[in-house]
Amino acid sequence: MNTLEIISQPPIPEHLIGEVQSKLAYVDEVICKAQISKDGQKIILEVNRPVDELLRQRVEEKIQRVVTTMTQGSFRPKVQVLEDNMSAPTLNTNDPMPELMQRGELHCEADGIFTLGPLVTRLVEFFEDNFIALAATFDAQPYRFPVLIPARYLERVNYFKAFPHSLTFATHLREDLDAIDHFAQSACCDEHGDLNQLPESFAKIQALLSPAVCYHLYFALADKPLPGGKMIATAVGPCFRYESINLTSLERLWNFTMWELIFVGEKDFVLENREASRKYMAKAFEDIGLAYRVETANDPFFVGEFRKQAAFQSAFQLKYEIRANLPFKNSTLAVGSYNYHQDFFGRHLNITLPDGSPVHTGCTAFGLERMAYAFLSQYGLDIQKWPQTVKDYFGE
Amino acid sequence: MNINVSLIEQVQATLAEALQTPIETITPELELGDLPQWDSMGHMEVMMMLEQKFDIEINNETITALVSVPAICDYLTKKEKTS
Structure with a gap:
């Protein structure tokens, strides 16, 4: 090298x-x-x-x-810590990845693409059940969203400007017999795993793999008044964010699972529910003894939009990130976030309140694989050393 | 609030330049969100333009406080009196 x-x-x-x-x-x-x-x-x-x-x-x-x-510029965002449980004892100081791979609990198909084995899958289900219980306390309505998302939807909410680097595009072969026959007879991958086909073989891009869960709900509500002026929904689904050479272990996956609790309505309704979900989760994290903190943060905007958008998000406290301790690297990992979008989606998608003003939106979101990874980093793979709540779930 | 006409006009001109919109659209009562241009990105353009023209420092407090023409004028008036 x-x-x-x-x-x-x-x-x-x-x-x-x-x-x-x-x-x-x-x-x-x-x-x-x-x-x-x-x-x-x-x-x-x-x-x-x-x-x-x-x-x-x-x-x-x-x-x-x-x-x-x-x-460039003088502004330095002030990080505010809302919860600090970083001093919670952790039993493991090793990176769990090598043992997970060795035990067949993880299989890496390609960079950022992992298959999960039974132990990790059940741990993911444990966290998902916790989040489902959270959603139930809010009487959230369940939704199922597609994996694909139309390009014109993402364009409408400026996603291409804010996060172009992490997009994952979906396409198919052109509807042309010669092109399809040619593909069938000649398609193969080189030593890097790259398919040997030219871009001309493929149709124009109309859809992408979805980068977030809650966007689908906002698009479903677009261009009409919100019935009743408020709603709470929940959904879980795969999300796709390409992170190039940053794709390492379960910390950064190209294809990951996000669980969300989504609030739509007036400003106070959204902010109060975001806060209530944070307090609920603080108790849930306490039950499993997770070492973490919650602090103000910003989304990973791309270069051109980063400085202004990050400063705005930080100042208005639009994003609180849950950062779990990773003892083996003396660092933290963002496992979830409590988000407030103001009236951004209401304005861009023309979702209105009964008085005609744009709705406000927010969401509480967790990355399930990251939750499992943070837990295993803190407790290791020996179930007997895990907190009783989790052991009970595993029938131990 | 006793804000002089000259200051309001300066603020209106600054906002018009930052938001790239005709000065007529910057009304004396305009707030963040009233114009499509005055969104999150537009707001940060406004902050940086104010920093440059009025020698103020951008921090979390100014970003969240200076969200309307009256608030900006009020802030600049107080700052002028204390400097």
């Missing part, structure tokens, strides 16, 4: 190192690994071909563009 070092001018502020590092994956296809030094001055890249001056200039120019766009 070849290494390329770039000096960042100016240095990347400490609070933005993680955000900038996650975007470096999308700078250039030659990058296989990216690391920013703790002082924010040095960017070390592993690249898949020998570094010449032309390559250095190309990558350096793009990286400086990313750094400048994401860091």
Whole structure:
């Protein structure tokens, strides 16, 4: 592997190192690994071909563009901690991934695509049952949403501008006998797993794999008044967010499962229910002794939108993230969030209250695989050492 | 609130420039969300333009407080008196 070092001018502020590092994956296809030094001055890249001056200039120019766009300006979001249970004792200090793989509890099909074995599946079901109980206390109406989402829907809520880097596109072969016959006879994958077909074989893209659950509900409510002026819904489903070289272990999956409790109505209705769901979950986390904190956060907006959108979200406290302790790496992992979108979806999708004003929306969302991974990171794989609540669920 | 005409006009001009909209659309009572342009992204454009033109510092408090023309004028008036 070849290494390329770039000096960042100016240095990347400490609070933005993680955000900038996650975007470096999308700078250039030659990058296989990216690391920013703790002082924010040095960017070390592993690249898949020998570094010449032309390559250095190309990558350096793009990286400086990313750094400048994401860091210029004086505003520094103030992180507010709403819950802090990080001192809860954790019994395990090892990364559970190697043992999960070795025991066949996980099978990696490709980067970010994992099959879950019986133990992890039951743990996922345990958390899902907890969330279903939460939804029941809100008398939430159940929904089932498709895996595919039309491109024109995502366009309508500015998703392409905010998160272009993580989109996953769906297509099919063109309706053409010659093209289909040609595909059937010639399709094969190379040593990298890449299909050997040209883009011309495929139809135009009209749908994507869905990046979030709650969007489907908002689209179902679009362009009409909201009956009764308020609603609470719940749904669970697969979500897809491409994270390039950041796809590692169960921490970052391309294909993951999100459970959501969704609030639609007036501002106070949404905010009160978001808060009530947070308090309910604080008790549920206490029951299993999860080491975590809840703090203000922002979505992973892409480079061009990042600075302004992140600052706005932080200032108005639109997102509270649940960050679980990962003892083996002395770090935390976002396992869920309590979100308030203001009237963004109401305005963009023309969903109205009885007085004609746009609805406000919010959601409480959890990544089920991440929940299981955080739990296993804190407790290990020996069920006998798990909290009684979880052992009871497993019949132990 | 005793806000001078000149300040309101300056604020209206600043918002019009930040939101890229005709100055006539920036009414004296305009609030965040009243114009499609004054959304989250537009608001941050407004904040940065105010920072630049009036030498104020953007922080969590200013972002959440300066959400209408009257609030901006009031804030700038108080700031002028204390400086």
